[in-house]
Amino acid sequence: xxxxxxxxxxxxxxxxxxxxxxxxxxxxxxxxxxxxxxxxxxxxxxxxxxxxxxxxxxxxxxxxxxxxxxxxxxxxxxxxxxxxxxxxxxxxxxxxxxxxxxxxxxxxxxxxxxxxxxxxxxxxxxxxxxxxxxxxxxxxxxxxxxxxxxxxxxxxxxxxxxxxxxxxxxxxxxxxxxxxxxxxxxxxxxxxxxxxxxxxxxxxxxxxxxxxxxxxxxxxxxxxxxxxxxxxxxxxxxxxxxxxxxxxxxx
Amino acid sequence: xxxxxxxxxxxxxxxxxxxxxxxxxxxxxxxxxxxxxxxxxxxxxxxxxxxxxxxxxxxxxxxxxxxxxxxxxxxxxxxxxxxxxxxxxxxxxxxxxxxxxxxxxxxxxxxxxxxxxxxxxxxxxxxxxxxxxxxxxxxxxxxxxxxxxxxxxxxxxxxxxxxxxxxxxxxxxxxxxxxxxxxxxxxxxxxxxxxxxxxxxxxx
Ligand SMILES: [Fe+2]
Numbered sequence: 448x449x450x451x452x453x454x455x456x457x458x459x460x461x462x463x464x465x466x467x468x469x470x471x472x473x474x475x476x477x478x479x480x481x482x483x484x485x486x487x488x489x490x491x492x493x494x495x496x497x498x499x500x501x502x503x504x505x506x507x508x509x510x511x512x513x514x515x516x517x518x519x520x521x522x523x524x525x526x527x528x529x530x531x532x533x534x535x536x537x538x539x540x541x542x543x544x545x546x547x548x549x550x551x552x553x554x555x556x557x558x559x560x561x562x563x564x565x566x567x568x569x570x571x572x573x574x575x576x577x578x579x580x581x582x583x584x585x586x587x588x589x590x591x592x593x594x595x596x597x598x599x600x601x602x603x604x605x606x607x608x609x610x611x612x613x614x615x616x617x618x619x620x621x622x623x624x625x626x627x628x629x630x631x632x633x634x635x636x637x638x639x640x641x642x643x644x645x646x647x648x649x650x651x652x653x654x655x656x657x658x659x660x661x662x663x664x665x666x667x668x669x670x671x672x673x674x675x676x677x678x679x680x681x682x683x684x685x686x687x688x689x690x691x692x693x694x695x696x697x698x
Numbered sequence: 699x700x701x702x703x704x705x706x707x708x709x710x711x712x713x714x715x716x717x718x719x720x721x722x723x724x725x726x727x728x729x730x731x732x733x734x735x736x737x738x739x740x741x742x743x744x745x746x747x748x749x750x751x752x753x754x755x756x757x758x759x760x761x762x763x764x765x766x767x768x769x770x771x772x773x774x775x776x777x778x779x780x781x782x783x784x785x786x787x788x789x790x791x792x793x794x795x796x797x798x799x800x801x802x803x804x805x806x807x808x809x810x811x812x813x814x815x816x817x818x819x820x821x822x823x824x825x826x827x828x829x830x831x832x833x834x835x836x837x838x839x840x841x842x843x844x845x846x847x848x849x850x851x852x853x854x855x856x857x858x859x860x861x862x863x864x865x866x867x868x869x870x871x872x873x874x875x876x877x878x879x880x881x882x883x884x885x886x887x888x889x890x891x892x893x894x895x896x897x898x899x900x901x902x
Contacts, residue, residue: 458784466901471711472842479713481840484760485891489872491901494863498820499833499848500902502783503773504798512733521732543706556721564717565729567805568767580729582721618714618721624785626773627902629835629844633712647713650842656710681709 461686462496463627464543472650479646480607496627503626506552508586515584516595518557522580529579531560531598533674536634536662539591540621543685547591551683554584554620555595562603562615571603596674602641614641614648623683634679635661711843718769718837723802738771738800741814745794748777748815752884753849756808757836760892764808768838772799772812772849774831779818816851822862829857829864836889846900849887852879872898 474486494500514521519529536555540548558564558581561573565581579598587593602615616633623629635642635657642648642661651657659682668676719727723736742750753772756764775781780791782798791797801810819827829850836845850858858864858877867873875897878885889897 458787460785460787463902467707468901470707474842476842479840479842482713482842483840485765485838485840486842487845487896487899488892489896489898491899492866493901494866495823496902497822497828497863498781498786499773499775499828499831500846502781502785504782504796505784506737510737515733522729541706543708545704545706554721556717564720566717566720566727568716580720580724580732582724582729582732584733618712618718620714620722624783626833626835627846629771630709630711631714631718631837631844632709647715650712651710653710656707659707660710660712682706684708685705 459624459686460501461689462501463625463684463686466684470653470656472652476646476650479650482650496625500627501625503622503624503628505550505624506586506622511584511586518579518581518583518595518597521583523578527578529559529598530576531579531600533596534599535594535596535668535670535674535676536617536679537592537594537668537676538662538678538680540587540593540623540681540683541591542623542628542683546685547587547589548623548683549587549589549591550624551587551591551593552584552622553587553593554582555597555617556582557597557600557617558603560598560601562601562613573601573603599636602639607646611646612641612644614639614645619681621681621683625686628683630681630683632660632681634677636677637661637664713839713842714769714837714844716767716839718767718839719802722769722800726802736800738796738798741796741799741812743794746815747792747795748817750883751814751816753812753814753832753878753887754884755810755878755887755889757803757810757838757889758891762893765803765838766805766808768803768808768810768836768841770801770803770810771835772814773797773833773835774814775817775820777815777818779820781820819857824862826860826862827857829854829861831861831863834887834889841891845891846902847889847897848876848900849885850877851885852877867898872896
């Protein structure tokens with residue numbers, strides 16, 4: 448699984464910066480009802496990273512298929528395409544030091560243009576699009592850049608309050624270089640008024656943290672007469688420097 | 699005024715939601731033909747060194763009900779205690795062992811299952827040996843930020859007794875939440891999100 452394409456950089460072995468647990472959502476957020484019975488109630492045990500957290504799986508570009516970063520065609524019948532507003536999502540994966548993260552596996556999933564997911568447990572009345580599966584993946588380049596093509600997902604209602612709606616969003620899963628960097632988040636779209644009404648968005652206390660999950664429309668990256676573009680950067684935990692650390696011999 | 703540190707904030711976590719399978723295990727979600735197979739379904743092959751084991755378990759909510767929409771990932775060392783990772787500087791891990799697995803909990807029973815090997819011991823920061831363990835990461839609808847925990851092995855009493863991480867647990871009665879009992883070649887590790895038996899989760 449180790450990737451020769453990123454091995455020309457010296458691997459980093461420092462522990463990760465402490466996670467800011469006030470910036471992230473709390474576990475117990477009763478307005479998002481499902482969290483009530485699924486939130487740990489005891490304090491987390493703080494553990495300065497050992498090798499088990501500092502290391503992590505890294506994925507090679509050889510796992511990627513040609514259409515993995517094109518949700519418009521990767522599930523469509525030959526010659527057909529998914530229905531909906533065509534968009535490109537692009538950006539960089541950085542760490543908290545501002546360094547690009549190369550070789551980061553990104554997996555994304557979303558509803559179709561009508562707000563319907565292709566899933567056995569999904570019952571929304573909006574129809575499935577026979578040409579849309581809803582999943583894609585890519586790996587960042589040497590500078591941490593990524594891009595993929597999709598249709599803009601629709602907002603959808605969900606059972607929480609009687610009339611709660613999710614803003615349009617794309618789910619992201621990220622691997623950095625250490626398992627402690629593992630992260631799942633969601634991307635929202637600039638200008639969507641549902642963002643500020645959503646109980647799941649409101650699990651985050653900090654307005655700046657929510658804005659950090661909101662992609663900007665970038666007219667300069669659009670393809671004229673074809674697709675609009677949204678820019679979405681993501682940040683993974685930074686690593687401490689090991690320069691002056693006392694290390695046991697052979698460790 | 700002082701100089702700015704110019705550091706960024708980590709992207710805030712959001713729940714994986716009920717449809718995490720679409721993105722992370724699409725074949726399991728019956729979305730065929732996009733990826734040849736789901737990532738993380740197989741950790742070992744015929745040549746993998748080490749003792750073959752099975753790890754099974756469930757994730758239980760505050761009422762004791764198993765989650766049928768959770769997704770688990772595990773990360774562990776090989777039989778010699780080496781990680782298959784570029785950040786592993788002590789040597790080369792077994793090329794026939796990925797060290798990383800991913801499994802959704804069954805949509806009917808809530809059970810997860812990993813076919814893997816028993817890991818070797820990995821040094822702690824100060825050079826003491828940790829007991830063999832597997833790192834777990836749990837996401838699901840209703841979990842706002844992924845939960846990290848560790849599974850230790852019930853038949854490694856001596857190693858567990860000298861493990862520097864387990865030694866940090868103040869309430870000794872909780873240590874057992876991290877230890878999976880062995881039956882044959884199978885270890886059972888149930889993860890309790892809440893309640894008296896709440897599993898120890900780590901801020902790593
Ligand atoms: Fe969603």
